Amino acid sequence: MQTQNHIAGRWCDAAAGDRFPVVDPADDGRIAEVPDSRAEDARAAVDAAQAAFAGWRAVPAKQRAALLKRWNDLLLRDQDRLGALISREQGKPLAEGRAEVAYAASYIEWFAEEATRANGEVIPAPVAGRRMLALREPVGVVAAITPWNFPAAMIARKIAPALAAGCTVVAKPAEDTPLTSLALVELAVEAGLPPGVLNLVCASRERTPEVVDVWLADDRVRKITFTGSTPVGKHLARESAATLKKLSLELGGNAPFIVFDDADVDAAVDGLMAAKFRNGGQTCVCPNRVFAQAGIHDRFVEQLAARVSALRVGPASRADSQIGPMINARAVEKIERHVQDALARGATAVAGGRRVRDEIAAGPHYFAPTVLTGATTDMLLWREETFGPVVPVFRFEREDEVIAAANDTPFGLAAYFYTRDLARAWRVADALESGIVGLNEGAIAAEAAPFGGVKESGYGREGSTHGLDDYLHIKYVCQGGLS
Numbered sequence: 001m002q003t004q005n006h007i008a009g010r011w012c013d014a015a016a017g018d019r020f021p022v023v024d025p026a027d028d029g030r031i032a033e034v035p036d037s038r039a040e041d042a043r044a045a046v047d048a049a050q051a052a053f054a055g056w057r058a059v060p061a062k063q064r065a066a067l068l069k070r071w072n073d074l075l076l077r078d079q080d081r082l083g084a085l086i087s088r089e090q091g092k093p094l095a096e097g098r099a100e101v102a103y104a105a106s107y108i109e110w111f112a113e114e115a116t117r118a119n120g121e122v123i124p125a126p127v128a129g130r131r132m133l134a135l136r137e138p139v140g141v142v143a144a145i146t147p148w149n150f151p152a153a154m155i156a157r158k159i160a161p162a163l164a165a166g167c168t169v170v171a172k173p174a175e176d177t178p179l180t181s182l183a184l185v186e187l188a189v190e191a192g193l194p195p196g197v198l199n200l201v202c203a204s205r206e207r208t209p210e211v212v213d214v215w216l217a218d219d220r221v222r223k224i225t226f227t228g229s230t231p232v233g234k235h236l237a238r239e240s241a242a243t244l245k246k247l248s249l250e251l252g253g254n255a256p257f258i259v260f261d262d263a264d265v266d267a268a269v270d271g272l273m274a275a276k277f278r279n280g281g282q283t284c285v286c287p288n289r290v291f292a293q294a295g296i297h298d299r300f301v302e303q304l305a306a307r308v309s310a311l312r313v314g315p316a317s318r319a320d321s322q323i324g325p326m327i328n329a330r331a332v333e334k335i336e337r338h339v340q341d342a343l344a345r346g347a348t349a350v351a352g353g354r355r356v357r358d359e360i361a362a363g364p365h366y367f368a369p370t371v372l373t374g375a376t377t378d379m380l381l382w383r384e385e386t387f388g389p390v391v392p393v394f395r396f397e398r399e400d401e402v403i404a405a406a407n408d409t410p411f412g413l414a415a416y417f418y419t420r421d422l423a424r425a426w427r428v429a430d431a432l433e434s435g436i437v438g439l440n441e442g443a444i445a446a447e448a449a450p451f452g453g454v455k456e457s458g459y460g461r462e463g464s465t466h467g468l469d470d471y472l473h474i475k476y477v478c479q480g481g482l483s
């Protein structure tokens, strides 16, 4: 298991020698220790990335693509090992850990292919004797800051487009899950990535601001790409203004999931189970508020409660676990606070509603998959993302009422709805204020899709052809004297 920083092609400890523990969320048991980096480590990473930039951008796109393809192949070769590591440090069930490796690899493969398509344009000149071109160039050194919930996929879908575009990278993984990122970097080195092109430093929660502040202040860092909470995203936007860095921010959500009377209720329940319980509800696109129209409300809730009650809670180490531990004590406390607040304000738990601690789910961070009926807009879970296995169901009567309610949030990442009425399908898809819409579909993420939000869920897109643009800028070249 790799447990050192990677700077300028070398595995190294933090210059000051500090380390912090990485724990298994199932039982808080120590898995490993990694470097607790400081400002000097962050600066060394930028020095290395800047020194490597000129050489890397000059590597032909086809060779960069070949290297990314080798990296993709190595992830798939080691899928079982990496999947188990993700599950161990993050807590998701083993099948989901393995699936995340394939998901991460799909972004690397996608951007390997996109690397060779960063085409420019020849623009018809408005006057004689000129040739006008738009070239697409790498922005330079990119700083990537990633969350714990998808420790392989989130870093892969930032690093792969950056490398494909010809940028070099400094990265800092989430403090809860650095081991998977280190394992991915190890495979990138095995794939043949030159020294300095990809640098990764670990830092504890306390030291993270010291590391990231160096990158924010350094004018050699030309772009910040971040996935995480909205308050941290706003901080990065404010602090990078002084050097006018390019920014991609994938921030929090508060996704609505609407089931109309005319929906296929079985399909809606299937879609909600897929969208909500992936990673125990700790996914930024998880439905946070479920709206059921009066005509199907009771049938929908009955089916949903039966499915949710049957979910098996337990550690990733058991092959039959479907809901793992939450990432840490703060996370499970927030979930419990939301549920208790909802119950105190009149909601009813028709499934779950409490922490779990038993022979199988023996640790301190388990929460029962929960369905709450009678949810109302005065509850905490209306305003804040719960980020856990809790489904509050709101009853509604009319389409205009539910659209207003769905949009009544500063966030706008994902939204879902189920209907069989074609006119309504497009009316509602147009009216929802979100970057992503699942229409009769709960599983929306894919490497070929543009993933990102509107409003306070951030800006920029990851995946798809648009995902490469975030790491490129356009240079206009005007050649004269041709007549």
Ligand SMILES: NC(=O)c1ccc[n+]([C@@H]2O[C@H](COP(=O)([O-])OP(=O)(O)OC[C@H]3O[C@@H](n4cnc5c(N)ncnc54)[C@H](O)[C@@H]3O)[C@@H](O)[C@H]2O)c1
Residues within 6 Å of the ligand: 145, 146, 147, 148, 149, 172, 173, 174, 175, 205, 208, 209, 212, 227, 228, 229, 230, 232, 233, 235, 250, 251, 252, 253, 283, 284, 385, 387, 413
């Ligand atoms: N939009 C998305 O794709 C997406 C994905 C995952 C999580 N999220 C959101 O993130 C939230 C929970 O995730 P989290 O706890 O990892 O978020 P977080 O913002 O606390 O942490 C994310 C990353 O930011 C770093 N960080 C924390 N404080 C920082 C600071 N002051 N300066 C610089 N970096 C700092 C962390 O170390 C981590 O690497 C939820 O709201 C969720 O919706 C969004």
Ligand SMILES: N[C@@H](CC=O)C(=O)O
Residues within 6 Å of the ligand: 149, 150, 153, 282, 283, 284, 285, 445, 451
């Ligand atoms: N990994 C998620 C996004 C953030 O949580 C996804 O790609 O769906």
